[in-house]
Amino acid sequence: MDFAWTPDERRMKAAAVAFGRERLAFDVVTLDAEGTFNREGWHRLASFGAAGFPIPRRYGGAEHPVPITAQALEGLGYGCADNGLLFALGAHLWACALPILLFGTEAQKERYLPALARGEMLGGHAMTEPEAGSDVAALQTTATRKGEGYVLQGRKVFVTNGPVADVLLVFATVDASRGRDGLTAFLVERGQPGLHVERTVPKMGLRTASMGELRLDDCEVPASNRLGEEGGGLALFSQMMEYERGLILAPALGAMERTLERCIRRARERQQFGRPIGGFQAISSKLVEMKLRLETARGLLYRFAWLKQQGRSAMFEASLVKLHVSESWVQTSLEAVQLHGGLGYLTETELEREVRDALGSRIFSGTSELQRELVARSMGL
Ligand SMILES: Cc1cc2nc3c(=O)[nH]c(=O)nc-3n(C[C@H](O)[C@H](O)[C@H](O)COP(=O)(O)OP(=O)(O)OC[C@H]3O[C@@H](n4cnc5c(N)ncnc54)[C@H](O)[C@@H]3O)c2cc1C
Numbered sequence: 001m002d003f004a005w006t007p008d009e010r011r012m013k014a015a016a017v018a019f020g021r022e023r024l025a026f027d028v029v030t031l032d033a034e035g036t037f038n039r040e041g042w043h044r045l046a047s048f049g050a051a052g053f054p055i056p057r058r059y060g061g062a063e064h065p066v067p068i069t070a071q072a073l074e075g076l077g078y079g080c081a082d083n084g085l086l087f088a089l090g091a092h093l094w095a096c097a098l099p100i101l102l103f104g105t106e107a108q109k110e111r112y113l114p115a116l117a118r119g120e121m122l123g124g125h126a127m128t129e130p131e132a133g134s135d136v137a138a139l140q141t142t143a144t145r146k147g148e149g150y151v152l153q154g155r156k157v158f159v160t161n162g163p164v165a166d167v168l169l170v171f172a173t174v175d176a177s178r179g180r181d182g183l184t185a186f187l188v189e190r191g192q193p194g195l196h197v198e199r200t201v202p203k204m205g206l207r208t209a210s211m212g213e214l215r216l217d218d219c220e221v222p223a224s225n226r227l228g229e230e231g232g233g234l235a236l237f238s239q240m241m242e243y244e245r246g247l248i249l250a251p252a253l254g255a256m257e258r259t260l261e262r263c264i265r266r267a268r269e270r271q272q273f274g275r276p277i278g279g280f281q282a283i284s285s286k287l288v289e290m291k292l293r294l295e296t297a298r299g300l301l302y303r304f305a306w307l308k309q310q311g312r313s314a315m316f317e318a319s320l321v322k323l324h325v326s327e328s329w330v331q332t333s334l335e336a337v338q339l340h341g342g343l344g345y346l347t348e349t350e351l352e353r354e355v356r357d358a359l360g361s362r363i364f365s366g367t368s369e370l371q372r373e374l375v376a377r378s379m380g381l
Helices: 007-023 028-034 039-047 066-079 083-103 106-117 176-182 233-247 250-269 281-309 315-339 341-345 351-360 368-378
Strands: 123-126 142-146 149-160 167-173 183-189 195-200 211-222
Touching: 007 066, 028 351, 039 083, 066 083, 066 233, 066 250, 066 281, 083 106, 083 123, 083 149, 083 167, 083 183, 083 233, 083 250, 083 351, 123 149, 142 167, 149 167, 149 183, 167 176, 167 211, 167 233, 176 183, 176 233, 183 211, 183 233, 233 281, 233 315, 250 281, 250 315, 250 351, 281 315, 315 341, 315 351, 315 368, 341 351
Parallel strands: 123 167
Antiparallel strands: 142 149, 149 211, 167 183, 195 211
16 A cells, blocks of 8 residues: 655646646635636636546547546645636536546547547536436436437536536436436537527525526437437446546545635634634644544545546445545535634635535535435445
């Protein structure tokens, strides 16, 4: 067992931290209040290669091994305070570009991956529906065969990047009577007749990532836009969720470290009752717990990255990562507000935004309750 970072991993993280600090130093308070997609940030992330971190070089990506991708994402999360922008990146990478890489035909890879990897196209996925949230197999969007293609019909909600995406991975059923065996994935491009963005949905946090509700109304797609086999949608979704649950919160490790360092500074500098507040055990204990959460989150996330780099299945580990990192991020952000007292409650100190951003992570990519169910099942319960 070797816990040391390789020189490449260290270099990548340092470069990502520096890039985040220098090129992604936005006025996030204003962007958050406006609640619009940080497109300038997206272009800059793309110029750093982030839109194609795990994509092979022959498709225009950086071809980083999984642990280096994770290090780069953690570094960006540390250097850049715009959690929403990095969430949009995660949705693009893990729920669109990666499934195309894993399941696409050569023609699909050549059509989409270079543009996605260069950030000229932004991706996302549309699985959730008004009546199908945690229970994805209950989805009602239909894909009916017509000639050489399919006609998609249905509604999708909570679609990250939905209003601004150039290509979406849309899940539908080719035969509702087959239940989960009918689920099938399709690539639907922006501007495709029948794909309508009903509205951009305002939300609590991660507000620089755009979220939309979509309607598919007689949306005709050629069979060449089906990703994977007919009926193979659930298996595809599970594999993409394995990566998403394992890696979408890598930037949150950086955010947690950034918050912890800020709290340590404050605990040293803020004097009350004639001494630094860090001298009170109630405060220092919070900092110790923050550190413990950060290091255990790192352990789980990088073990996941290592397993995937070995080509091994890591479904169970992915659920543990998702559950632990999201809960840790929420707890650390809440404690940071408390430790800063009244200042923590002010919008301008940017700590309350961290709480709002973190809370979303307990819901997307499968809620914390669902992850607990999955972990329990994998333990034979
Ligand atoms: C910020 C954000 C981004 C998102 N991005 C996308 C996206 O890009 N694409 C997309 O398709 N979807 C996206 N979603 C939707 C997300 O995947 C769903 O919100 C999530 O799966 C939960 O579904 P639901 O909201 O319908 O809640 P429900 O499934 O109705 O759950 C409600 C409550 O019941 C609990 N519950 C449900 N089933 C069980 C169970 N078996 N055991 C225990 N408790 C259970 C849940 O944990 C939750 O607390 C996003 C959501 C958020 C918040």
